[in-house]
Each structure stands twice: as C-alpha cells, then as structure tokens.
Amino acid sequence: MNQQERVGPGTAAPAEGSSCSRLSPWVLLVSALAVKTALMTVGLVTHVSQSCDKPAALQGNHTELHCILAVHQSKGRDWKCCSEGWRPFQESCYYFSDDWMPWNESQQNCSGMGSQLVVINTEAEQAFLYKEMGRQFKHQRNGVILYIGLRAQKVGQWRWADQTPYNETAAFWRRGEPSDQPSDELCVVIHYQKDIFRNWNNVPCTIDSYRICETAAETI
Template identity: 65%
Template sequence: MEKSDAMAAIMNQQGRVSPGTAAPAEGRSCSHLSPWVFLVSALAVKTALVTVGLVVLFHRSCGQYKTLPQNAPGWHCVPNVSASKRSSSPTEDSWMCCPEGWRCFQESCYYFSADRMPWDESQQNCSGMGSHLVVINTKAEQDFLNKEITRQNTYRREGINLHIGLRAQEVGQWHWADQTPYNETAAFWRPGEPTNAPDETCVVIHHNTEHLRNWNDVPCKTYSYRICETAAVTI
C-alpha cells in the first residue's frame, strides 16, 4: 500500500490529473456552450413558426375567394400597384395573385384558351374553372386583351376569333355572362357590327389587327377560342 501511495503522489506532482478531477473541467465546457446552443435552437424554432404562419395565411387568403382551377400548378403573384395607391400607409405591401398560366390585369385574372369550342361549351369550361367568359368594361381592358392576344403564340395567324361573355337572348338585347349591364358607350364593335341577324346572338373578338374595335356577332355554335376571367386574390 505504501508503494502505491508513493506512485500516486509522484504522478500528481508531474501534472497528471486523476479521473476524479476531470468532471469539473467538462462541466465548465458544457456551461460555456449551452447559451449558444439555446440561441440557435430558438432561432430555428422561430423561423419555422414564421414560415408556417405565412403559408397558412396565404392559403387562407386564397381559399376565401376561390380554389385553383384544374391543372393549375400554383399561384403567380405580382405587386398590387392600384391597392398601394389607395392605401393610406405607403409602406403597406399588397400582392395580387392569379393561378399559374393566367394573366393579371388590374384586379382580374384572364385565361386564353388553346382550343376552340362553341359559346355554351366555352362558358361551361370557364365556369368549371371558377370563372366566366370575359366581361369587358373599359377601353383599358379592351386594349390589354388586344395586346395579350397579339403576344400569345397560339394566335399568330390572322382572323382569330375568341368568345367573350356577351350574348343576346333576343336579337339586339345584349347581356354579359356575369349579369353586368351592357353599356353601349363601352362597346367595341367592328364597323358595320353588330348585324343583329337572328342566328348571330353570341359575340367574339375578331382579332386581325391591334385596332380596338373588333367585336363581331356570330352564331353561338361557332367554334372559337375563348377568354375566361375571374377576380384576382389580393393578399
């Protein structure tokens, strides 16, 4: 026993640390790192909560107005300039969102078809996507549609017809698909149109130039492209 005690004393004198003295040093190391670990964990949790909150808010905002049309992969959002101008707070952000594949203008979303149908089937197709055939209320909207038709690759050839939401239940008695009153001062008929022929009670945009006056009344069974319209989602 005396020999063992002597060897232990020599090892301690040479700076060797016995196993019993290691715990305090390790404890000091952990106490030094723990605030950083806690801070990183807190930031990670906060980031996750904010992300989830934004996703839920966006989906709730969109869900209040409409669901995505079939085959639409997601949403496309742009700054809502008109809302920013009306806002009393210049720092308030607002976004206008449309389904992917639809075009935004003012506070509406527009879908330009790649296939052709008669007027009734066109309206049903738009309705199935939570929209209706386009209702044109202003010169600015008519100008936007003309420019967009020119931009679309589908409509490169001349004489393209696209159904709009204007129809006459009786000859000359025009009504919009969403029940908006027909306004003669905001109509864009081609020269000599409408003919008001008994068998021509549906209306198309007959696009062969960028001239604004290009509406034409046609038989409702005419196969034409279509433009659907629905309200944009504002978040």
C-alpha cells in the same frame, strides 16, 4: 533632468506621435463598422430586388402564382395573384384557351374552373386583352376569334354572362358590327387582328371558337 525623466542607454526616446497609436483601435473599429454597413446595404438591396420580383408570401408553396403589384390610395400596396396559366390585370385573372368550343360549352368550361367568360367593362381592360392576344397569337396571320361573355336572347338585347347591364360606351365593335342579319348571330367574339383595336363581332353561338375566361385575382 530628474531620475524619472532620464533615458537610459539603448532606450529609444518616446515619439511625439504616440497618441496616434492610441487611436488605432478606433480607426479599426470605424473601418469594421463601415464594412458591416456596406454588407448590410448590399443585403437590403438584394432583399428589395427579390421582393419586387416575388412577394415574400409567395415563397415556397406559392411559386405557381403570377402576381402584379397593386397600389391603392387608401390601403397602401398589395399583390394580385393568379394561378399558373392565367394572366393578371388589375383585380382579375384571365385565361386564354388553346382549344375551340361553342359559346355554351365555353361558358361551362370557364365555370368548371371557377370563372366565367370575360366581362369587359373598360377601355383599359380591352387594351390589356388586345395586347395579350397579340402576344399569344402573334404567329396567327389571319387572326383568331375568341368568345367573350356577351350574348343576346333577342337581336340587339345584349347582356353579359354575369348579368352586368350592357354599356354601349364601353363596347368595342368592329366597323359595321353588330349586324342584325342573320338573326341567329347572338353571341360575341373578339376577332383579333393586328392594328384593329375595336374588334368585337357577333356570330352564331354554335360556331367553335377560342375563349377568354375571367375570375377574381387572389390578394396577398
């Protein structure tokens, strides 16, 4: 044994596993990175969850909007939003009134809100309205009537308020409707009752009824 290899009294011999002590900083670094990654993952999940509940563009001054996520095959995804008190569905917003008016006053009231009496184009739209009325009028045992934007200038000559041509295949009349007598029943209501999906009924335009207004949804 030479001088450099000699171990003096009271001096502990080097441990064979001294290389582990040199690795300990790396272990600490890896552990720290693992903790950081976990925290970032939690933050990402929280962000995604919040984004699903409310679009980022709606933070702050837009909290009064109600939105649904729309997915388009060519355009990707965006949000369709409606003002407080309006219900979103596809490209439109719908307002269900809590007061009664004749048809003309109902259309004027909708127009004053930048909308019109609802124009129903598809079975999916009818299904949405049926479901929403069930939610809003669930305590009405005898059913309710709500004006829609369909009326006739003469018996049988139906036309929508926005001049959309009447399509018989997308009409949802109650059994026995529309009636030709009396001849003054030229406006159409939805006569909502539970379990009756086909619920349109023609009535005189002067009766007071609830109404459904429709306007285009805001894209964000």
